[in-house]
Amino acid sequence: MFRRVLHSRLALAGIAIVALLVMLAAFAPVLAPHDPYGIDLDRRLEGPSPKYPLGTDALGRCLLSRLLYGARTTIGAAFAVFTAVLAMGVLIGIVSGLAGGITDAVIMRVVDVFLAFPSLILAVAVAGFIGPSLFGVLVGVASVWWAGYARFIRSAVLTARQKEYVEGARVAGTRGIRLVLRYIVPQVAAPIIVLAAMEMRWVLLATSSLSFLGLGVQPPMPEWGAMLSDARHYIFSSPRMMIASGASISLAVLGFNLLGEGLRDALQVKQARRR
Amino acid sequence: MTTILEARSLSVHYQTPVGAVKALDHASFSLGEGEILGMVGHSGSGKTTAACVIGGFLEKNGRVENGEVLFRGENILFLPWRRRRRILGKGIFLIMQNSASALNPTRRVIAHVADACSSGEAIMGRKAVSKACALLERVGIGKDKQTLFPFQLSGGTKQRVLIAMALALRPAVLIADEPTAGLDAINQATVLDLFGTLKEESVASVILITHDLRVLTAIADRIAVMYRGALVETSNTADIISKPVHRHTQELVNAMKTIHGS
Amino acid sequence: MTGRATFKLLALVPVLLGVSVITFSLMYMAPGNPADILMRAYEEAPAQESVQAFRSHFGLDDGPCTQYVKWLSRVLRGNLGVSFKTGESVQAKIIDRLPATLELAGGAFLFMVLVSISFGITGALCRGRLPDKGIHILTVLATSVPAFLLGLVLLYAFGVLLNVLPVTGRIGPGSFLLPVVTLGLAASCVYGRTLRAIIIDVIEQNYVKQAYAMGLSTRRIITGYIMKNAMLPLVTLYGMSMGHLLGGAVIVESIFSWPGVGKMALEAIMSRDYPVVLGYVLFMTVVFTMSSLAVDMAYRFLDPRVQEGIGYDPGGDGV
Numbered sequence: 044m045f046r047r048v049l050h051s052r053l054a055l056a057g058i059a060i061v062a063l064l065v066m067l068a069a070f071a072p073v074l075a076p077h078d079p080y081g082i083d084l085d086r087r088l089e090g091p092s093p094k095y096p097l098g099t100d101a102l103g104r105c106l107l108s109r110l111l112y113g114a115r116t117t118i119g120a121a122f123a124v125f126t127a128v129l130a131m132g133v134l135i136g137i138v139s140g141l142a143g144g145i146t147d148a149v150i151m152r153v154v155d156v157f158l159a160f161p162s163l164i165l166a167v168a169v170a171g172f173i174g175p176s177l178f179g180v181l182v183g184v185a186s187v188w189w190a191g192y193a194r195f196i197r198s199a200v201l202t203a204r205q206k207e208y209v210e211g212a213r214v215a216g217t218r219g220i221r222l223v224l225r226y227i228v229p230q231v232a233a234p235i236i237v238l239a240a241m242e243m244r245w246v247l248l249a250t251s252s253l254s255f256l257g258l259g260v261q262p263p264m265p266e267w268g269a270m271l272s273d274a275r276h277y278i279f280s281s282p283r284m285m286i287a288s289g290a291s292i293s294l295a296v297l298g299f300n301l302l303g304e305g306l307r308d309a310l311q312v313k314q315a316r317r318r
Numbered sequence: 319m320t321t322i323l324e325a326r327s328l329s330v331h332y333q334t335p336v337g338a339v340k341a342l343d344h345a346s347f348s349l350g351e352g353e354i355l356g357m358v359g360h361s362g363s364g365k366t367t368a369a370c371v372i373g374g375f376l377e378k379n380g381r382v383e384n385g386e387v388l389f390r391g392e393n394i395l396f397l398p399w400r401r402r403r404r405i406l407g408k409g410i411f412l413i414m415q416n417s418a419s420a421l422n423p424t425r426r427v428i429a430h431v432a433d434a435c436s437s438g439e440a441i442m443g444r445k446a447v448s449k450a451c452a453l454l455e456r457v458g459i460g461k462d463k464q465t466l467f468p469f470q471l472s473g474g475t476k477q478r479v480l481i482a483m484a485l486a487l488r489p490a491v492l493i494a495d496e497p498t499a500g501l502d503a504i505n506q507a508t509v510l511d512l513f514g515t516l517k518e519e520s521v522a523s524v525i526l527i528t529h530d531l532r533v534l535t536a537i538a539d540r541i542a543v544m545y546r547g548a549l550v551e552t553s554n555t556a557d558i559i560s561k562p563v564h565r566h567t568q569e570l571v572n573a574m575k576t577i578h579g580s
Numbered sequence: 581m582t583g584r585a586t587f588k589l590l591a592l593v594p595v596l597l598g599v600s601v602i603t604f605s606l607m608y609m610a611p612g613n614p615a616d617i618l619m620r621a622y623e624e625a626p627a628q629e630s631v632q633a634f635r636s637h638f639g640l641d642d643g644p645c646t647q648y649v650k651w652l653s654r655v656l657r658g659n660l661g662v663s664f665k666t667g668e669s670v671q672a673k674i675i676d677r678l679p680a681t682l683e684l685a686g687g688a689f690l691f692m693v694l695v696s697i698s699f700g701i702t703g704a705l706c707r708g709r710l711p712d713k714g715i716h717i718l719t720v721l722a723t724s725v726p727a728f729l730l731g732l733v734l735l736y737a738f739g740v741l742l743n744v745l746p747v748t749g750r751i752g753p754g755s756f757l758l759p760v761v762t763l764g765l766a767a768s769c770v771y772g773r774t775l776r777a778i779i780i781d782v783i784e785q786n787y788v789k790q791a792y793a794m795g796l797s798t799r800r801i802i803t804g805y806i807m808k809n810a811m812l813p814l815v816t817l818y819g820m821s822m823g824h825l826l827g828g829a830v831i832v833e834s835i836f837s838w839p840g841v842g843k844m845a846l847e848a849i850m851s852r853d854y855p856v857v858l859g860y861v862l863f864m865t866v867v868f869t870m871s872s873l874a875v876d877m878a879y880r881f882l883d884p885r886v887q888e889g890i891g892y893d894p895g896g897d898g899v
Contacts, residue, residue, distance in 0.1 A: 289732070
């Protein structure tokens with residue numbers, strides 16, 4: 044399985060991009076030439092120079108430094124949401140799929156209710172009610188996205204359960220956790236990995252979209268979506284400012300995009316339908 | 319009797335992950351005008367490959383290694399797809415194996431036959447539909463069933479729809495791949511009767527492919543026995559039954575007699 | 581068919597009830613009490629009496645259950661309450677802004693359908709050749725660029741650099757183009773790729789080969805045998821995309837200052853005008869649900885296997 048992943052050039056490119064961004068985020072304090080919060084009102088909206096490689100923003104802060112620290116917020120937030128969503132989805136999906144009966148019916152009706160909302164609208168509303176903050180975005184996106192996963196994983200579990208050899212293991216007396224770990228998890232692992240890679244980009248898009256709308260990270264904390272939102276006010280005077288944060292977001296999404304597509308092809312899993 | 323279709327020393331190999339598989343190995347046979355040629359053999363003996371390669375639907379991993387297929391004297395094997403398509407339908411009509419999936423699930427029965435009519439005679443619209451209606455009646459599908467969708471029909475009825483399409487097209491050569499597979503005895507008899515009708519009305523020369531020798535004894539003029547991709551024996555139906563020469567033919571005839579009595 | 585529609589509508593009732601519960605409980609997630617926050621907007625330190633008056637006026641002193649029942653019975657009578665901020669009725673506000681959003685989402689939907697179908701057919705017929713590869717690259721790019729960035733880039737390119745299209749607002753057909761493309765492009769590409777895969781799959785089906793074997797014309801095979809079957813799964817996807825488009829409209833409206841409900845909701849969130857936000861979420865969810873229902877009906881109309889009521893449910897989980 045891993046050999047096939049490594050043979051896929053797409054997946055490799057995706058892994059490379061994601062790894063690069065994670066490294067940049069991790070070593071931001073070392074790499075950043077300036078303090079990302081350091082305001083210098085005498086050097087507002089400057090172009091690239093040896094001192095400020097990407098120029099400065101409206102408050103004279105170093106764009107490169109903000110970009111590097113922003114990677115921490117943006118990618119960190121996306122990973123946090125993602126872990127929460129995945130954990131919730133997997134747990135609820137497996138419970139629902141294995142329990143069956145009333146438990147399953149109740150969980151699935153709740154999932155139906157959550158899926159009835161247009162996802163971004165609910166996320167915006169939840170984040171809005173909690174109040175504009177990073178925490179609001181995390182809860183907003185997570186509270187919306189778990190439902191789709193739960194349903195997907197439930198149906199994967201149900202499919203896995205119907206296989207003859209799982210049935211055979213049950214007849215042979217394998218029960219409970221053992222059955223799940225040995226016979227069901229290996230089957231649903233591939234679709235979950237692919238789904239995870241494909242969905243990472245949605246989570247990244249959703250969190251940075253909310254930040255862009257002003258619902259997320261509050262100034263002066265650097266975050267790519269919020270930085271782009273700042274930059275758009277200067278679209279006429281210095282459009283250059285949009286490039287750095289915009290390109291970074293796209294690159295990150297592209298990385299997860301390629302990784303997901305590569306994984307999907309390598310593991311030959313049909314793409315999960317989503318809205 | 320003039321020969322309308324002839325295969326000469328035809329070899330087809332499939333490329334598979336475990337190496338090349340010889341599906342046809344220097345197989346030769348000919349089909350006379352107005353004749354029903356039965357092709358019989360065990361599963362995997364190359365019957366379907368022969369049908370597909372003549373009909374123009376060889377699987378992507380298959381390759382013609384040797385030989386030629388002459389239709390009205392012209393080798394059609396290596397024609398470009400555009401020219402090949404001109405022969406399809408009116409020239410050679412292949413009824414695919416597995417009639418269950420041969421009909422478009424979202425298209426009504428009568429529309430299928432009407433399509434065949436417009437392909438066969440260049441009639442369109444209402445004319446084609448009324449012609450299709452008449453043809454379906456002929457194969458025993460009444461008006462009440464004509465507007466149904468394929469999934470609402472039994473296997474025998476679907477096979478009859480395909481035969482109605484053949485009646486509409488009036489192809490020079492009709493190749494039917496396992497038309498009786500999966501049908502009960504009564505439906506088998508009905509379908510075979512219809513093939514007999516095709517011959518009597520000299521609609522088409524027919525190659526009828528099956529693994530069931532008994533089916534052929536009723537209607538085939540000649541029978542070709544396939545074994546591991548090669549044609550091992552071709553003879554009149556009566557001769558095949560009474561004095562089979564090849565060992566495999568003998569096995570088939572004996573098996574038939576054991577199961578059904580002589 | 582009508583019976584089926586009624587049944588589907590009835591099945592929506594519990595879902596919409598659940599939606600109303602979640603929507604209503606959003607209010608309880610808000611830190612601080614709305615009365616206080618809102619009164620602060622008018623006075624420095626609100627007097628205890630006026631806060632109290634506000635709270636009893638909006639029924640904020642009742643228990644959550646009582647408040648919910650009161651709110652729901654009002655909503656069911658078509659009354660979404662009044663804006664904390666301006667005192668306007670919420671439904672009037674929404675209905676006033678709705679046409680702009682529907683125009684945007686509808687336009688993007690049409691754009692998406694047209695572009696995805698042409699991309700899908702082109703990609704499938706030219707599989708592996710230049711047009712197919714071009715569409716694939718465009719798809720990778722379009723799905724990597726977030727809508728808010730694409731919007732800004734288009735705005736800069738056409739509005740600032742070329743100066744051929746209006747930058748913001750909703751004035752004339754020109755102002756319509758950029759927002760629609762921004763909203764619809766990514767989905768168009770994704771569905772185009774999906775359709776391509778489906779078409780390639782359908783071409784391999786026996787009934788398409790059988791259609792070729794009948795000697796039918798290419799046009800007849802594409803229209804009668806390939807497209808109808810290929811479009812079926814896509815119709816479901818189109819239906820689900822409405823939610824994506826309505827949600828994306830928030831971003832696009834914010835970028836292009838498009839005077840729709842999304843922009844209104846954002847402003848309401850910023851000023852903590854809760855009834856407006858609640859009304860917006862509820863309204864959009866109903867619009868989304870209804871459009872899904874319409875698509876479901878369209879599916880039933882297109883697919884005979886469902887139409888004739890045979891046990892076959894494409895909307896179900898298949899288990």
